[in-house]
Amino acid sequence: MTHAQANISALAPWLELNLRQFPLEYGDQLSSHLPMALHALHSLGADEARMAAFFNSYSRRFEGMVAPSAVAAPEDWLSLRGDWSAYSALRSYFELALAAEGRDALLRRVLPDLLPGISAVAFHGAIRLAHAVEGGHGPELVAALAYWASRWQQLPAPAVQSGVESLNLPAWSERLVAGASTWRSEAPLIFLRMMEASARPVYAELVWAAPAAAPTLLARVAELASLALDYYLHSANFTVLHMITGLRAVRVLAPWIPAEPNFQIQVQAILTQAFVAAYMAGRVQWRDTPEPKNGLNWAELADAATQAEDDHVIKLVHACREEMAVYGDPQYLQAAAMALR
Structure with missing residues (x-):
């Protein structure tokens, strides 16, 4: 069993509370990382007290904001892709579809139409959906699908370039x-x-x-x-x-x-x-990599991440741990340690 497959029953109440109380974004179109960070914290081993503390701290970003209200489901969800105002309608659609089809059939049906918009809100549609799948929480899965669909954004096809050879x-x-x-x-x-x-x-x-x-x-x-x-x-x-x-x-x-x-x-x-x-x-500024730290282990890094206040750090440490479990590259330890500095 992987870290991501650990018991998630303690996670569900926090995800439900987030959906009842808070919107999908805050500030100037900034994606809420709360459900994603909650799943990452839980997977990394955060206890109930730490989950509560993080939830309460993060919730200050939504001051004066409320969760979107439910509306009737549309017949055709595809016509609403990329329409932020249609989030609630899309959520109703996916809620009904999940109940009728089940998770696996629904994902197989809609992912081909969502993937061309993978860049939506800096990948957060796909990222939130992946956390929802791992968290095993149906309402969060529905919200993630609706968020990705409503913020769907397709990059334009690149202009044709003649005489360009494929590189290794x-x-x-x-x-x-x-x-x-x-x-x-x-x-x-x-x-x-x-x-x-x-x-x-x-x-x-x-x-x-x-x-x-x-x-x-x-x-x-x-x-x-x-x-x-x-x-x-x-x-x-x-x-x-x-x-x-x-x-x-x-x-x-x-x-x-x-x-x-x-x-x-x-x-x-x-x-x-x-x-x-x-x-x-990314406006990446390239620099030499720092000297590798010796003696790193996931138990200590995960514990440090559960105490972090930065949602991006929490999510990255979680991602690095999961990716190393799949790919076996020990440099993920170094990346996690770098994020925690």
Whole structure:
């Protein structure tokens, strides 16, 4: 049994309380990390007192705000993709669909239409859904699907580039790091910078020069996850952090993504485009990696993460632990320790 499969019964009341009391965003279109961080805290071993303390601290961000009210479900959810005002209607739709179809059938049906918008709100639609799946909580799963659908955002197809040859992964990574350094956006939010990046010629060049499709979607996810880990160790960059957690989300959701080869190749292309746009949006400042810390272990790192106040740190340590369990790369220990400094 993995960490993510641990008993989640103690988590459900906190997720339900969040859904009853608070909206999906706060401030200037900032995604609420509360349900995701609660799941990560629980998985990392936080006790009831710590869960309560974190919930109460985070809830101050929603002062004066209330949870959205329920409305009637639409017949056609696809026509509402990308319509933030339709969140409540979409939530009603997915609630009925979950009851009628069950989790597995519902995810298999809707993920093909959600994945082209993987970049929505800086991957948070997919990230929240992955946490909901692991948390095993139906209402949170419904909320995550509705959030992703209502904030759905598709990057435009890259302009056609003639004479661009596909590179191998190391060469392409070097080209990405160098190419991203020639452009900078001052937009305040990650997804806005990703959209700006997708309009630049260097973005199209990098997408067209990307390595040929991997044998499977999970193989491509693993390749990109390894690159994102290396980028984070060289930068501790906030956007790269979201690339790590976003790729973990795709890995978690992979069992419900259609296995049809052509579709898997399409998803690889979608991920590659989002990866390029996110790295360009990150305004990454490359630096030497710090000296590796010796004697690191997950028990101590997880305990430190449960005491953290930064929701992003909590989620990253959780993601690093889960990714190391899958990929076996000990550098995830170093990334977690870096986040906790």
